[in-house]
Amino acid sequence: MHNFSARVSKAMHRHEIASRQSYNSHFMDIQQVAKRAGVSTATVSRVINGSTKVRPATAERVRQVIAELNYVPNTSARNLRMGRSELFGLVVSDIKNPFFPDLIDAFEELATAQGIDVIFTHTNYDRDRLATCMRRMVERNVDGIAVMTSEVDEPAIELATRSHIPVVLLNQPALESRYSTIRVEYSRGFREAIAHLTKLGHRDIAFLTGPSDLGSVVRRQKAFQAAAQKYGIYLRKEFLVTGDMRVEGGRSAMEKLLGLKPRPTALITANDLMAVGAMQAAHSAGLRIPEDISIIGFDDLPIAAMMHPQLTTIHLSRREIAAGAFQQLVHLLHKKSSADPLPDPKVHTHLIVRGSTAPPPSQSKS
Amino acid sequence: MHNFSARVSKAMHRHEIASRQSYNSHFMDIQQVAKRAGVSTATVSRVINGSTKVRPATAERVRQVIAELNYVPNTSARNLRMGRSELFGLVVSDIKNPFFPDLIDAFEELATAQGIDVIFTHTNYDRDRLATCMRRMVERNVDGIAVMTSEVDEPAIELATRSHIPVVLLNQPALESRYSTIRVEYSRGFREAIAHLTKLGHRDIAFLTGPSDLGSVVRRQKAFQAAAQKYGIYLRKEFLVTGDMRVEGGRSAMEKLLGLKPRPTALITANDLMAVGAMQAAHSAGLRIPEDISIIGFDDLPIAAMMHPQLTTIHLSRREIAAGAFQQLVHLLHKKSSADPLPDPKVHTHLIVRGSTAPPPSQSKS
DNA sequence: CTGAAAGCGCTTACAG
DNA sequence: CTGAAAGCGCTTACAG
Numbered sequence: 001m002h003n004f005s006a007r008v009s010k011a012m013h014r015h016e017i018a019s020r021q022s023y024n025s026h027f028m029d030i031q032q033v034a035k036r037a038g039v040s041t042a043t044v045s046r047v048i049n050g051s052t053k054v055r056p057a058t059a060e061r062v063r064q065v066i067a068e069l070n071y072v073p074n075t076s077a078r079n080l081r082m083g084r085s086e087l088f089g090l091v092v093s094d095i096k097n098p099f100f101p102d103l104i105d106a107f108e109e110l111a112t113a114q115g116i117d118v119i120f121t122h123t124n125y126d127r128d129r130l131a132t133c134m135r136r137m138v139e140r141n142v143d144g145i146a147v148m149t150s151e152v153d154e155p156a157i158e159l160a161t162r163s164h165i166p167v168v169l170l171n172q173p174a175l176e177s178r179y180s181t182i183r184v185e186y187s188r189g190f191r192e193a194i195a196h197l198t199k200l201g202h203r204d205i206a207f208l209t210g211p212s213d214l215g216s217v218v219r220r221q222k223a224f225q226a227a228a229q230k231y232g233i234y235l236r237k238e239f240l241v242t243g244d245m246r247v248e249g250g251r252s253a254m255e256k257l258l259g260l261k262p263r264p265t266a267l268i269t270a271n272d273l274m275a276v277g278a279m280q281a282a283h284s285a286g287l288r289i290p291e292d293i294s295i296i297g298f299d300d301l302p303i304a305a306m307m308h309p310q311l312t313t314i315h316l317s318r319r320e321i322a323a324g325a326f327q328q329l330v331h332l333l334h335k336k337s338s339a340d341p342l343p344d345p346k347v348h349t350h351l352i353v354r355g356s357t358a359p360p361p362s363q364s365k366s
Numbered sequence: 367m368h369n370f371s372a373r374v375s376k377a378m379h380r381h382e383i384a385s386r387q388s389y390n391s392h393f394m395d396i397q398q399v400a401k402r403a404g405v406s407t408a409t410v411s412r413v414i415n416g417s418t419k420v421r422p423a424t425a426e427r428v429r430q431v432i433a434e435l436n437y438v439p440n441t442s443a444r445n446l447r448m449g450r451s452e453l454f455g456l457v458v459s460d461i462k463n464p465f466f467p468d469l470i471d472a473f474e475e476l477a478t479a480q481g482i483d484v485i486f487t488h489t490n491y492d493r494d495r496l497a498t499c500m501r502r503m504v505e506r507n508v509d510g511i512a513v514m515t516s517e518v519d520e521p522a523i524e525l526a527t528r529s530h531i532p533v534v535l536l537n538q539p540a541l542e543s544r545y546s547t548i549r550v551e552y553s554r555g556f557r558e559a560i561a562h563l564t565k566l567g568h569r570d571i572a573f574l575t576g577p578s579d580l581g582s583v584v585r586r587q588k589a590f591q592a593a594a595q596k597y598g599i600y601l602r603k604e605f606l607v608t609g610d611m612r613v614e615g616g617r618s619a620m621e622k623l624l625g626l627k628p629r630p631t632a633l634i635t636a637n638d639l640m641a642v643g644a645m646q647a648a649h650s651a652g653l654r655i656p657e658d659i660s661i662i663g664f665d666d667l668p669i670a671a672m673m674h675p676q677l678t679t680i681h682l683s684r685r686e687i688a689a690g691a692f693q694q695l696v697h698l699l700h701k702k703s704s705a706d707p708l709p710d711p712k713v714h715t716h717l718i719v720r721g722s723t724a725p726p727p728s729q730s731k732s
Numbered sequence: 733c734t735g736a737a738a739g740c741g742c743t744t745a746c747a748g
Numbered sequence: 749c750t751g752a753a754a755g756c757g758c759t760t761a762c763a764g
Contacts, residue, residue: 081758
């Protein structure tokens with residue numbers, strides 16, 4: 001079958017290769033366009049890339065042929081030649097976590113506006129998978145990677161930086177010195193939450209925290225405690241409960257809290273999912289929200305507004321996170337290496353008052 | 367700056383180009399590996415691609431050098447040469463719609479398992495954007511595209527098929543003859559829902575539908591009506607109400623329903639979001655769910671189980687849809703063109719009974 | 733304003 | 749089992 005001479009004609013050789021390829025190879029390349037338009041491939045390329053140095057009439061003719069032939073440039077060839085891919089990588093831990101869709105949406109929106117495509121992947125909270133993800137992004141020669149997972153492994157990140165690919169992380173104080181990091185500032189939101197509650201008359205405020213090995217949880221708890229102190233609220237030991245950051249954890253933590261006496265008149269949770277669980281437990285116990293107990297969540301997920309009553313919560317803007325990450329990546333891409341570093345973006349939180357908070361029931365004052 | 371002779375040495379030339387490139391070019395290529403391992407690039411390539419025709423000792427040496435040098439192959443070059451990209455495109459209408467995360471997750475999971483990356487994008491329900499999305503996927507030379515939006519434009523799809531790129535659609539009966547399409551079968555779920563309700567004693571069942579220009583809505587309504595008829599349920603004209611498929615639409619539709627007399631003892635909605643709104647309206651009107659009114663949703667979104675009471679709903683498996691789409695794409699990719707067509711996958715629905723359904727209140731029997 | 737030619741980093745049929 | 753060489757489809761410095 002391959003008894004051609006080595007010096008087989010280009011056309012024949014091309015055919016030979018084509019027949020081996022998957023059938024999505026379209027036999028339309030820049031050469032066809034050039035031939036048909038009666039110009040060189042260089043000129044076609046210039047037209048495609050909007051070079052001003054082409055005679056308008058020539059450009060017009062080329063454009064017509066491109067349209068006629070439905071020619072679509074081959075990005076692999078372009079990337080190989082240009083050394084960049086116009087591709088960003090986005091890695092999150094779990095797309096099913098309702099925190100992420102908004103972030104992904106915003107990131108993709110920004111990228112698309114710049115003609116950048118995004119390769120998306122998730123780690124499922126698996127550290128080994130992070131390394132695999134990073135590796136594949138490096139192979140794809142992406143121009144930048146946003147690693148928006150809560151926990152990251154430095155070796156995995158190095159996979160990218162070793163290839164000089166800009167990387168931006170989310171909320172990794174420990175790695176801030178070495179990598180660009182989007183930093184969430186929790187203080188404002190928690191201060192506003194405590195201010196809101198104390199203004200309503202609450203003093204017995206509980207906090208539902210999460211596993212202490214999660215950095216973001218620890219920082220939320222600290223922000224809560226700082227705010228409580230600022231407003232003269234003393235957090236009783238038994239009012240600090242721990243959940244698993246999911247609905248179920250909120251449910252069981254609330255059950256525990258409801259068994260206490262005195263019991264808290266208000267609860268702030270480390271995330272909305274646990275607030276949802278807490279609401280369910282309160283309802284099941286026959287309590288009314290907010291008349292019998294006030295609840296404030298954290299995140300402001302879409303479900304927060306779908307609850308009944310709608311959940312008062314601390315908003316953390318995923319769109320701001322995405323924008324910060326994207327801009328940082330673009331910046332790192334342009335300003336080569338260390339010169340002129342852009343300061344790490346900070347994202348602030350703030351309270352959204354909805355229907356799950358009200359003055360405490362009067363009889364609960366002891 | 368470019369006063370080199372044309373016959374500049376490769377090393378110099380490379381440097382020259384490199385300095386123009388973005389700095390993510392890593393100066394590590396297959397040549398470096400070959401040189402360091404004392405073999406040809408052909409051999410390195412064979413080792414990377416797991417060819418059996420390499421002497422184990424040689425392969426081992428090459429692998430060591432690869433590890434030492436942190437060499438990562440350049441996918442653009444590979445793709446250009448191979449004519450395929452190991453890349454699938456996934457387009458959805460709106461990632462913030464809680465219907466999609468599960469689908470995306472499953473699709474990406476399957477792709478990753480095969481060493482395929484996925485370029486993800488969304489149209490925001492904008493038809494022009496679909497064309498742009500498709501075009502960009504074609505430029506990326508993807509090996510297949512799953513178009514999981516509710517409404518599609520045929521011209522946009524043709525952009526891909528013209529380049530012989532396999533495409534699979536979701537729920538497009540009108541295009542089934544020309545393109546692979548995942549077909550959702552609504553009948554089972556609605557039959558089970560009506561059976562459940564009638565068994566509980568309901569006869570006055572309302573249906574909350576959506577805009578009639580959405581194909582999937584029409585098909586759900588038809589499935590409801592067929593099931594109702596089968597169980598001898600007559601749908602009063604005023605029990606058929608229309609919403610916007612969002613929470614707000616469910617709320618106002620429920621308000622309308624509650625003003626009716628006699629009013630329905632049960633409601634089935636065309637999607638969960640409207641069921642959530644309906645629950646809110648019922649709660650606001652002082653009704654208890656399910657004691658005063660039973661509600662069944664459609665989709666089985668994550669929020670369905672977070673409601674209080676938890677929502678009984680008709681489950682539509684996004685994972686099955688993703689699996690069907692992925693398999694179809696792989697199939698189309700392997701069996702060239704039309705030969706041996708795989709039948710279009712069908713995805714069935716079924717009822718999940720939770721807490722929002724119960725026997726009707728006895729006094730409501732007119 | 734335009735073209736000829738080189739080269740981006742791979743893979744593979746062919747010839748040993 | 750291994751290497752030399754061609755070519756995938758682009759872009760661009762250089763020379764007109």
